[in-house]
Amino acid sequence: MSLPAGFTASTDAALPLHVVGKSGFAAWREAQPAPVRAWLDAQRFDAGAGSAQSWADADGRVAGAVIGVEDAHDPLAHAHAPRALPVGDWRLASEMDDDARKALQLGWGLGCYRFDRYKQNNRPLPRLASDAFDAETFDLLAACARVRDLVNTPTEDMGPDELEAAARGIAQAHGAAIEVIAGDELLARNYPAIHAVGRASHRAPRLIELRWGDASHPHVAFCGKGVCFDTGGLDLKTSVGMRNMKKDMGGAAHALALAELVMARKLPLRITLLIAAVENSIGPNAFRPGEVIATRKGVSVEIDNTDAEGRIVLSDTLARACELSPDLLLDFATLTGAARVALGPDLPALYANDEQLARDWLDAGMRQRDPLWRMPLWRPYLRYLTSHIADLANASNTTMAGSVTAALFLERFIAEGTRWAHLDVYSWNDSDRPGKPAGGEAQGLRACYAMLKARAGG
Template sequence: MKLPACYLAAADAGQTRPLHIVDRDGYAAWRTAQPARVVAWLDAHGFDAAPASSLVLPGDDGGPGAAVLGVGDRLDPCAYAHAPRALAAGDWSPAGDPAADTLRALQLGWGLGSYTFDRYRTPKPPRARLVLSEADPETVDLLAATARVRDLVNTPTQDMGPEQLEDVAGDIARAHGAEFVAITGGVLLERNFPAIHAVGRASHRAPRLLVLRWGDAAHPHVAIVGKGVCFDTGGLDLKPADGMRNMKKDMGGAAHAIALAELVMARKLPLRITLLVPAVENAIGPEAFRPGEVISTRTGVSVEIDNTDAEGRVILGDALAYAAEHTPDFILDFATLTGAARIALGPDLPALFSNDDALAQAWLDAGMEVRDPLWRMPLWRPYLRYLTSKVADLANAGSKMAGSVTAALYLERFVPEGLPWAHLDTYAWNDTDRPGRPAGGEALGLRAAYAMLKARAGR
């Protein structure tokens, strides 16, 4: 197993410095056990083991000799994520004998805090490395999956259009022996994916549906769907400049879906997966779909386009219908779908919608367990009245009321009754830098989804 650059195997380490991990409850006892000179240093700096605090302790030679990290929740990876940038350059080894779950959280948090997106600038070596006596392989894969989401979302649109997203998914499929096909351009119409084609037809970059299949037919089957709008101008209902600035992130749902499928395959979970990513660019041109047009969908439901900036749900409708045709045990979809979800819950809490209480609760519980929280929102079906059309079966928008709810209700129309389905409306972005949460692309709800799938596979 190849370790990321922020880690170092103990067998390869030379001189290391001890890293003490303390919380406020245990700080007094730890402080009492330290030499008098260390106690004096701690007191002189007012160190009290507050969460996200750190202090380098002097060595006998006057240089850094050790360090102490103040943490809060020991099972939260982000409790440790300040360490890589707060500590002096060098190799750091956990002191004492931390519990296994603490070590896993430290390992993941260190990796999350070390992440940088350096594709377009000169990379810098990690300042501080964590020495691991035995790296946890699952944690390494979880870090890789998070980095996959961040990298895909952070990559500018000129290098992450529908064709590049296809390349990424195809490479992952080949690496894990999965079946892979892309249904592209006019073939979408031949294969009855008219809504995906309608949204993407104006771009010089052909729309497509990416399809990956993996696993044993005897195993539980999950369909994973991700919104892949690689750039969203808003279409003819053009976004204002500030709303368009970060629309390279509108394929964040696809990034989550791809990373989750890759993680399931890397960990060889006893599951069968079908990954579906409708990948388009919502562009402006002579072929752009227009407000007031009525478009066809895979299920035969006609949709009046009320707003061309509500395009994500349109492409997901075809993908969800196709997912259902595979008769999975349940469907998960990820989408950067609505600003309304961010207004309701802010940037850190993805909005979860589901037609199945057990599935929703399993995802919520997994999120709490792995400190990757999400929040359930209601599928309040009386609000379907906001999607009423006078000329078609359904409108794709129509009201500013309950925007994330009506978007989820639109998607539910394309999921057959009785088929468990959960939809995550995720921001996939950090607006500011915080320890373990660098500004830019972010995985939100991904680790929770994996933990849920792992538990279900185990049953």
């Protein structure tokens, strides 16, 4: 097993690292040598959450360290360690159960993450040493890093073509089948909504469909919003609103990373990954406010706002997924600012038409310390999407319930009887925090994997 940056299998020269909670600090402190106790007291160290303290031997060389955590089973509780400890190799010196050890390894990896494609950072980081790393934890770490890398990459290097290339690379690595429908072929194959949103870009819109798994296994479809850049279209965003719109393909990044994780772990599932990859640009043939566009399902949509484009490309994607009659249909999308207003940047908004599915995902989020929050599919709000000339409007002229109405729009394209959940993700950290560096972020992904693993019998 190859190890990510920040890890080593050699423990020969590794120094002892203690992990202590505040409640257990007094007992742990009493067990330490007198010079260590004196040093900790001089530094007023009390094992508060996010704290760290090292000490030296008689020759002035670093001899050990302790980090303070509030919840040893929360990966982010450990994520400050790589930035707070002296450079060197460290081995766990505390008694921890398996789940806590896995949380330490995952948190350490999240804390070591760097996006250095354009700006090199040669500052060395400490390494966690062990002869018993958990392979599944490293696959989870790779999935989180995949989301971060895809979202962090600027659009000139992460447009529809590059998103397709990433999907093809993953398909090849895991023996999956892949098909791409691009450009005007979308019209010929009845994906008019995806084409309408992406036609103004010099890079052709496309639907990416990846298939993997045994036909005898439960079938799960993953759909992702892949708007590689969103200008807002003719309803142009402000400069502030447009600044980080390279992240508008964050839903596709989540779906792609989740599919890769399921394949890497060889879960007994059959998966179909569907990504609508487009760029919402301005041009002579950009779709306009007031137009009525066709969709794959046959539902006509009046364009109230060209900046509500994600739900339009997802309409064809979800319709295609439902044609395959999956046992579960899950979609990920950076769909609304309204979800951020309601829940802030850290809590993805979960919508589901199946109570057990919602409960399973929420419970997995609590167990994995990867939280999300359920929002209501309050169907009376469909009145906000009334059109007088089409079956549905893509937005409304009210600021009320923006995240709910977006989810209700998507539900209109879900076939009756299909168990479906939609996650409205921010996919972004606005500032640096331990284990959550500014930039792209995976949200609800670990929880979703845990839910799928449990449902698959693992």
